Each structure stands twice: as structure tokens, then as C-alpha cells.
Amino acid sequence: MECAWKGRTNRCLGPARRRCGGCGAVAYCSASHQISHWSEHKEECDRLKQHMKHIDSLNEFPFTFSIQATIQVCEKRETRCSLLRKWGIHQLGMWLYECQCGTSVASFSCSSLTDNSWNLPDIMCPCNETVSSPSKHFCTWKEYYEWRYIPLDSPVALLLHWPLTIYHATQTGLGSRISETNQKLHIHYLGPEKELLQLAVFAELHALFPGMDVHIEFIGPAVPQCRDGQSFTLRKYARCISTDCSCRSTEDVSWGLHTSKSATVSMKLRRGFYHDCYRDIVKDSSPHLIIAPNAGIAAYSSWLPTIELIKEINVPAVFSDYCEEACNLGARYITSITGSPLSFPIQLNPFRQPMVVEDSALFLPCYSNCFLFGM
Incomplete structure (x- = not known):
């Protein structure tokens, strides 16, 4: 502190x-x-x-490690490093970027495009297609874990909060209008940083949006110059370490029992601010939804022209931040620019990352993607 x-x-x-x-x-x-x-x-x-x-509700998660990852990390009786070591994943694969001793986003320019390993056994992670398509909209981590047959002692939610936040933001921002996308969901994802080094987890969108082509434009100044304009498709889920698991197969797989083999999760990386890149991006990809995780809207002056652009194009936009106060400041900033109220108010994200941010500026617990609001 x-x-x-x-x-x-x-x-x-x-x-x-x-x-x-x-x-x-x-x-x-x-x-x-x-x-x-x-x-x-x-x-x-x-x-x-x-x-x-609201501290108790912020710290409320169904996992067996919830107390360690919330209260004990806040009280410095545990750290991100110590918990990752207990799980045997400290500084491995995609987990390398989940503690302060991990590699920085700056290393992305000279690393592989994406590390596709969970470094966990198959029973602990979603490394294969689902048994069934979602029968309802998931509202809690417990519902999602039960659907994916993942035990509640698995730490995969620490990374899956990225695609699950997209899933929840889409349901919140588009609602019933998702049926108007004609099975093609285009998302403009603003300000990516750490998630650029954990791209394999976004393959979970195959399971969450069965039969739908999902295309994400990752746009932000953290995208390295050498990756600017790079496109790729996630054809498989992130792999486990079980040698006999079918996820180790080199053959392409179909994404779920009720999906078309043509359904894709594709991505493109764009370097720069959204308001500077938008005109070029929409030549290839007009958005159904704009998402800005951990946006920090009130903290960066570069948001002003972006907010003005979003108002002009009139596309639903969902923002998240680490705590409710940051969202309050961001919401006030947006309404002062647009002269309009939020399209949906500040609300707790059920799929926030279930480990507190270490050494936050407040005694109030802060979580990645903790609260959502939209315009």
C-alpha cells in the first residue's frame, strides 16, 4: 500500500x-x-x-483457493508467486506473466506468437471440445466450471477471465441483438497488454460461442511494431500436459458436437490508438461490440478522442476496471464527454479474475476485470 x-x-x-x-x-x-x-x-x-x-461480495468465489487468493494475498500471507508455485505452474507457459517476476509485455516482440500450454493435467483444464453446447447463459464461475467438468481447485480461471469477460460483456452489451450478427461476431478489443502473451486462452470462445465465427481485432499501443497487422486463427484449445490426451493430436479438431467445422476464432493485431486506426480497421472488420478491459479511462487523456469516436459510430461499448471507484471516475468522464448517461450501469463482473491485484493503491480489493459498465 x-x-x-x-x-x-x-x-x-x-x-x-x-x-x-x-x-x-x-x-x-x-x-x-x-x-x-x-x-x-x-x-x-x-x-x-x-x-x-462490499468487500465480502468482491472476495466471494467458489474455488477451494479463494481465501488464499483474496484475503491472504491482501494480508501478504500469500503472494501470486507462492500460489503459482503450489500449483506447479510458476513461470511456466502462459502463467509466466501472472506474477511480478514474470516476463513483461515488452518481450512479446521477440517471443513466439502464443504459448498454447496450460502446464496442467487434462482433468484440471479445458483442453478439448465440450460435451455439449451451453444450454443457458452462465452467470457464475461455478456454473462454467461444472459445464466444463473442471474441479474447483483448478486455477485456470486466472487466465480464462479474459474470454469469459468477453462472453459476459457480449451478453450484456448486445443481449438479444447477438442473433442479428448472422453467426459472425466481430469484436474490437481496445488496449490489450498482458493478454497479448496469453492469446491461446481465447480459443475457449469456440466453446462459449458454438457454431459462430468470432473475429477479434486487438488494438493498442502495446502491440509491438513487428506484430502490427499480423493475423492468425486459433484452431485448437490450449493444451494440457497429459501425454495420452487427445489435445496432443496434431490433427485439426471440430469445435464441439453441435458446431460447424468452418466456425473460427480469428484475430488480428493492430498497433496504435483506436481513434487513429479505426478507419483502416473497418475496411476489414466493422464491430458489433467494442470491449476495453481494465480501461483506466479517467487516467489517460488518449481516451478522449476514442470516446468521441465511439459516440459517433454508435456501437455498443463495454469497459472494465480493477475497482468500482475507477469505474465511477471513468463513467463520469464518459458522461461529461457524451452528455448522455451510461447505456448500462456499473456492475460487478461475475467472471473477474479470482486473485487480487497485489500492492493496489486502495485497501479495497482490486481484481482484473472486476467491474463492467457501458455506453
Whole structure:
């Protein structure tokens, strides 16, 4: 936890151990920094106090490791590294990017396109086609795990929150209009970073959207120059480590019992900001939905022309962020630009990543893709 006034004027005097008596969500290194911050903090204090009342629901997951991955990581009795080591996946495959000692996104330019291994046995991961198509819209991790026959001690949700958030955002942003896509779902995915190094997990969209061609344009400044314009198709699920599993086959597979072999999950990488790239992108791919995970809208001035563009083209857009307060700030920013209310309000994402962000700026638990809202 950092001092909420860090970097403003005077250097911090030590660890941030002095918590705000009103909200309890922020901390300071000294009384002087707390006093200095009050003119800003007083506007958010009551709001953060209300957020703090929701801690139990934020930490509520069905997994056997939920307490370790939430409360104990917050209290520094566990770390991401220690949990990944217990699962035997620390710094392996796609898990390499799930802790602070992992490879950075910058390495993407000189790495393979995507690592397609779960580094887990077949019983612990979705490495093959589904037994049946979804019979309903999934609303919880438990429902999804039961459908995929994954035990609740499997950590795969730590990576699957990317495709499951797309799935949930599509249901929220498009609703019944998904039937109007003619089995071709085009998504513009803004600001990808770590997920660029975990692309194999997006093959799960084959299972979540059976029989549908899903095309995703990944657009953002983190896409390396040498990958700009690169296209590829995910033909198989990420593999397990069981040597006798059918996912080890080199032959192409059909994606589910009720799907067409022609159904695809295809991707294209675009370097740059959305408002700069849009005119070129829509020559190939007009979006049904725009998604911006962990957007940080209020934190980056580059969002202004992008929000203006999204309003102009009138395409449903879903944003996520690490905590409710970040969404509040982002929502206020959007409404100030567009002059219109949100199309759907801030809501908890049931498919948020089930491990808290380490060393967040708030005592309030933060999760990747924690809350969603849209315009």
C-alpha cells in the first residue's frame, strides 16, 4: 500500500500505515500528507466508504483457493508467486506473466506468437471440445466450471477471465441483438497488454460461442511494431500436459458436437490508438461490440478522442476496471464527454479474475476485470 499523497510534493516519510478514519480505503505515511490530500479525498471518501462495505461480495468465489487468493494475498500471507508455485505452474507457459517476476509485455516482440500450454493435467483444464453446447447463459464461475467438468481447485480461471469477460460483456452489451450478427461476431478489443502473451486462452470462445465465427481485432499501443497487422486463427484449445490426451493430436479438431467445422476464432493485431486506426480497421472488420478491459479511462487523456469516436459510430461499448471507484471516475468522464448517461450501469463482473491485484493503491480489493459498465 502506497501513501495516497505519494509523489505530490514532499517525499514520503515512511510506509503508509495511517488509514483514513472515514473510509478506511486509503492510507498515508504521515498526518501532514493526510491533511494535504483531504481537499481531493473528501469528494471520494463517502463513496469509498460505501465500496468498502462490499468487500465480502468482491472476495466471494467458489474455488477451494479463494481465501488464499483474496484475503491472504491482501494480508501478504500469500503472494501470486507462492500460489503459482503450489500449483506447479510458476513461470511456466502462459502463467509466466501472472506474477511480478514474470516476463513483461515488452518481450512479446521477440517471443513466439502464443504459448498454447496450460502446464496442467487434462482433468484440471479445458483442453478439448465440450460435451455439449451451453444450454443457458452462465452467470457464475461455478456454473462454467461444472459445464466444463473442471474441479474447483483448478486455477485456470486466472487466465480464462479474459474470454469469459468477453462472453459476459457480449451478453450484456448486445443481449438479444447477438442473433442479428448472422453467426459472425466481430469484436474490437481496445488496449490489450498482458493478454497479448496469453492469446491461446481465447480459443475457449469456440466453446462459449458454438457454431459462430468470432473475429477479434486487438488494438493498442502495446502491440509491438513487428506484430502490427499480423493475423492468425486459433484452431485448437490450449493444451494440457497429459501425454495420452487427445489435445496432443496434431490433427485439426471440430469445435464441439453441435458446431460447424468452418466456425473460427480469428484475430488480428493492430498497433496504435483506436481513434487513429479505426478507419483502416473497418475496411476489414466493422464491430458489433467494442470491449476495453481494465480501461483506466479517467487516467489517460488518449481516451478522449476514442470516446468521441465511439459516440459517433454508435456501437455498443463495454469497459472494465480493477475497482468500482475507477469505474465511477471513468463513467463520469464518459458522461461529461457524451452528455448522455451510461447505456448500462456499473456492475460487478461475475467472471473477474479470482486473485487480487497485489500492492493496489486502495485497501479495497482490486481484481482484473472486476467491474463492467457501458455506453
